[in-house]
Amino acid sequence: AQRVTQPEKLLSVFKGAPVELKCNYSYSGSPELFWYVQYSRQRLQLLLRHISRESIKGFTADLNKGETSFHLKKPFAQEEDSAMYYCALSPSYGQAGTALIFGKGTTLSVSS
Amino acid sequence: NAGVTQTPKFQVLKTGQSMTLQCAQDMNHNSMYWYRQDPGMGLRLIYYSASEGTTDKGEVPNGYNVSRLNKREFSLRLESAAPSQTSVYFCASSEPPGQGSDTQYFGPGTRLTVL
Numbered sequence: 001a002q003r004v005t006q007p008e009k010l011l012s013v014f015k016g017a018p019v020e021l022k023c024n025y026s027y028s029g030s031p032e033l034f035w036y037v038q039y040s041r042q043r044l045q046l047l048l049r050h051i052s053r054e055s056i057k058g059f060t061a062d063l064n065k066g067e068t069s070f071h072l073k074k075p076f077a078q079e080e081d082s083a084m085y086y087c088a089l090s091p092s093y094g095q096a097g098t099a100l101i102f103g104k105g106t107t108l109s110v111s112s
Numbered sequence: 113n114a115g116v117t118q119t120p121k122f123q124v125l126k127t128g129q130s131m132t133l134q135c136a137q138d139m140n141h142n143s144m145y146w147y148r149q150d151p152g153m154g155l156r157l158i159y160y161s162a163s164e165g166t167t168d169k170g171e172v173p174n175g176y177n178v179s180r181l182n183k184r185e186f187s188l189r190l191e192s193a194a195p196s197q198t199s200v201y202f203c204a205s206s207e208p209p210g211q212g213s214d215t216q217y218f219g220p221g222t223r224l225t226v227l
Binding site: 104105 | 116145147152153154155156157160170202204215216217218219220221
């Protein structure tokens with residue numbers, strides 16, 4: 001079954017501390033993986049995707065096919081990083097109208 | 113560009129009432145989606161439309177119907193609202209791979225409460 005698991009509902013860190021938001025997936029093919037972020041009172045927006053291999057707002061994520069993981073990392077958390085983060089999988093990448101499978105989300109709270 | 117717009121932003125219904133949630137996008141995307149967001153459940157797909165003229169069920173379609181009115185608009189209808197449909201509803205759109213970015217763009221959401 002296709003599934004995205006985010007084991008932590010809430011992650012609380014202090015400003016300047018490293019952050020790792022965990023994401024594991026279950027999918028038999030080659031997945032396309034994403035991290036979406038939802039800041040307070042804002043719409044869901046794409047943070048990054050694994051094929052881009054880029055760093056956005058200091059965040060990076062590496063796809064580990066052996067561990068079926070796509071953890072989101074940032075070396076030094078900022079207060080403005082506080083948000084809900086969703087890991088998502090596209091099970092049929094390359095096909096039109098492919099809906100995403102979302103994890104349940106992790107709330108990141110960064111305090112000073 | 114407004115991107116993806118949704119109306120209304122908030123709605124309160126009584127059990128058994130009906131309503132339609134509207135979604136429009138001005139990015140000329142072919143594919144559109146309806147998700148619901150519930151605490152502890154993440155986002156779950158209700159229906160999607162891969163292209164104009166087609167619609168398909170997602171993970172949680174029961175109690176909902178959709179209409180892809182044209183390329184821009186994709187509406188979600190609750191024929192007889194139930195308290196279990198209390199949720200935040202998000203519309204999204206995307207372009208198929210090969211025709212530009214397939215990133216999904218989300219609307220601001222509709223917060224629905226069914227009493």
